[in-house]
Amino acid sequence: MKAPTATRNRTGDWSIVRRLFRDYIRGQWPILAVAVLCMVVTSALTGALAWVLDPLIHFVFIEKNARMLLILPPCVAGLIGVRAFTQFGQDAILNSMSERIIAATQRDMFKSQIRLDIGALNSVHSGELIAKFLYDTTLLRTALTRGVAGFGKELVTLIALAGVMIYQDWQLAAISVLLLPPVAWVTGNLGRSLRKFSTRGMEETGVLSKSLSEALSGRRIIKAYNLEDHAAKLADGRISERLRYLLRAVRARAAAVPSTDFIGGVAAALTFAFAGYQSLHGQLEINKFTSFIAAMLLAQQPVRTLSQLWTISSEGLSAANRIFAVIDAKPAIEDKPGARPLTSAGAHVHGAVTFENVSFAYASGADSPAINDVTIEIPAGKQVALVGPSGAGKTTIFNLLLRFYEQKSGTITIDGTDTRDVTLQSLRDSIALVTQDPFLFDETVAENIALGRPGASREDIEVAARAAAAHDFITALPLGYDSGVGEAGSKLSGGQRQRIAIARAMLRNAPILLLDEATSALDTESERQVQEALARLMRGRTTIVIAHRLSTVLNADRIYVMDRGRVVEAGTHGELLAKGGLYARLYQHDLVDEDPPSLESATP
Numbered sequence: 001m002k003a004p005t006a007t008r009n010r011t012g013d014w015s016i017v018r019r020l021f022r023d024y025i026r027g028q029w030p031i032l033a034v035a036v037l038c039m040v041v042t043s044a045l046t047g048a049l050a051w052v053l054d055p056l057i058h059f060v061f062i063e064k065n066a067r068m069l070l071i072l073p074p075c076v077a078g079l080i081g082v083r084a085f086t087q088f089g090q091d092a093i094l095n096s097m098s099e100r101i102i103a104a105t106q107r108d109m110f111k112s113q114i115r116l117d118i119g120a121l122n123s124v125h126s127g128e129l130i131a132k133f134l135y136d137t138t139l140l141r142t143a144l145t146r147g148v149a150g151f152g153k154e155l156v157t158l159i160a161l162a163g164v165m166i167y168q169d170w171q172l173a174a175i176s177v178l179l180l181p182p183v184a185w186v187t188g189n190l191g192r193s194l195r196k197f198s199t200r201g202m203e204e205t206g207v208l209s210k211s212l213s214e215a216l217s218g219r220r221i222i223k224a225y226n227l228e229d230h231a232a233k234l235a236d237g238r239i240s241e242r243l244r245y246l247l248r249a250v251r252a253r254a255a256a257v258p259s260t261d262f263i264g265g266v267a268a269a270l271t272f273a274f275a276g277y278q279s280l281h282g283q284l285e286i287n288k289f290t291s292f293i294a295a296m297l298l299a300q301q302p303v304r305t306l307s308q309l310w311t312i313s314s315e316g317l318s319a320a321n322r323i324f325a326v327i328d329a330k331p332a333i334e335d336k337p338g339a340r341p342l343t344s345a346g347a348h349v350h351g352a353v354t355f356e357n358v359s360f361a362y363a364s365g366a367d368s369p370a371i372n373d374v375t376i377e378i379p380a381g382k383q384v385a386l387v388g389p390s391g392a393g394k395t396t397i398f399n400l401l402l403r404f405y406e407q408k409s410g411t412i413t414i415d416g417t418d419t420r421d422v423t424l425q426s427l428r429d430s431i432a433l434v435t436q437d438p439f440l441f442d443e444t445v446a447e448n449i450a451l452g453r454p455g456a457s458r459e460d461i462e463v464a465a466r467a468a469a470a471h472d473f474i475t476a477l478p479l480g481y482d483s484g485v486g487e488a489g490s491k492l493s494g495g496q497r498q499r500i501a502i503a504r505a506m507l508r509n510a511p512i513l514l515l516d517e518a519t520s521a522l523d524t525e526s527e528r529q530v531q532e533a534l535a536r537l538m539r540g541r542t543t544i545v546i547a548h549r550l551s552t553v554l555n556a557d558r559i560y561v562m563d564r565g566r567v568v569e570a571g572t573h574g575e576l577l578a579k580g581g582l583y584a585r586l587y588q589h590d591l592v593d594e595d596p597p598s599l600e601s602a603t604p
């Protein structure tokens, strides 16, 4: 995240404004029209208030007209009353409009981010993204409420007041115009530095929220290793750094009003000097001059606000720019044009899976690919096990089959169709995945299981939970199926989380089942129960098991042994043992006397 936006040119700014208008503001035009009407009336009334001093002084003070004394003061009160009403209308409408615009941008940001592929999601820290969601949208909201509202209103007010000034005394008005170039210069400069500092402030907000979210997710390690001071010091540094930029932004923002006030003051002094000169030479009418001065003093406020708004909108525009960058992010893995569902015409997915000379590396320049020329063939309904040391590339096989990432070369097919030719939705619909580290959402047990098939009935959920040997522990929870599981399932044990994940997969009822060490966190007894459940689940489904327990491997139709990204051996348990290769070594070294035998400890 660099800060090129600080020196962004005007065309860029205009395209941001145009896009804001096109995508978010235009849809609300009826209500915006009402707001603009209120705005114009408010401003015109402000001009009228200045103008009314002219007849007031002329008729009441100079001509001593008593009837006018009865008419004009109530008129002033009436004007102020109506102006209060239109002012309210304008503020209420514009504020609710910008809240709606912010909500719309947040919806778009979320939709676009959640659709990104896993590689892109991994590249940004979640904390930074959250900061963008909250901090940048706040900047944009301020710019919208104060910017759109203020800009229109103050500009119209200024024009109305300038009209009064020119009408009353064009020569004096011309002097006031002298104040505009220096105001523009000062505010332009302030806007630029404000934009720079608030961009940096935003980046630091991202870093801060990143360390906050890390400290919270790592709380157990922080406590166990006495790292509280270390964490506090890190956070402290980031908070100070952020403060540094925010304070500079505060100074730039705060300088806008006093500097325009100063320039305005100089212009006022000049006006008085010139008016005094005219008066000495008998050309000045006091009623006109009073009205002029009233208009000029009233005009100070819009000029002041406009210069402030300029700086605020600079900040808002650079925030909008960052928001649009989030919205425009495109997933690298998408349905290709003309992609069809995996099952055409309602046919059933059988689930035959093949990998043909597939290679893949996570980083484009990596010298050792995660998967290297892998060929695997799994007939529909068969069980296959992947074994091998840690880092061999087993989980990567799943990532590629699910199209979380795209292979660099080779072909992956399901039922003979290249997975790149089918829609992502139909592909993933036909697969149920149970991961190494099952993730639960901070919802109830029942809701977490139902994620396998949204809309599933309570009966279906219970059947799935029983099949996953989870029913007994769930009913023992305080609220049974309605108990919350805590953040990421933190109120449950590892084995309980795993059984809920298995129940979720059972409910999904997909033709292809991927188990990534799905029973690693279970004790012997629950593992036995879950194994039975899994055996039931696997029946008739294509299953790929990343296994570390021998029982699963023994029953597999075929075992693929992986090492450093390659398939080094394949065959049944008996064949592989007879061969005396890596599998036999893993088996003899570490597994032979274990009960239940485990391949996990074969990891070097």
Ligand SMILES: Nc1ncnc2c1ncn2[C@@H]1O[C@H](COP(=O)(O)OP(=O)(O)OP(=O)(O)O)[C@@H](O)[C@H]1O
Residues within 6 Å of the ligand: 122, 362, 363, 370, 389, 390, 391, 392, 393, 394, 395, 396, 397
């Ligand atoms: N998201 C990622 N980004 C970059 N490299 C990765 C990523 N995930 C895995 N790798 C690398 O790819 C290689 C294969 O990893 P993989 O997760 O497939 O191993 P594995 O066989 O499942 O190991 P384990 O038994 O420990 O789970 C490893 O060298 C790993 O460092």
Ligand SMILES: [Mg+2]
Residues within 6 Å of the ligand: 394, 395, 396, 436, 516
């Ligand atoms: Mg793995």
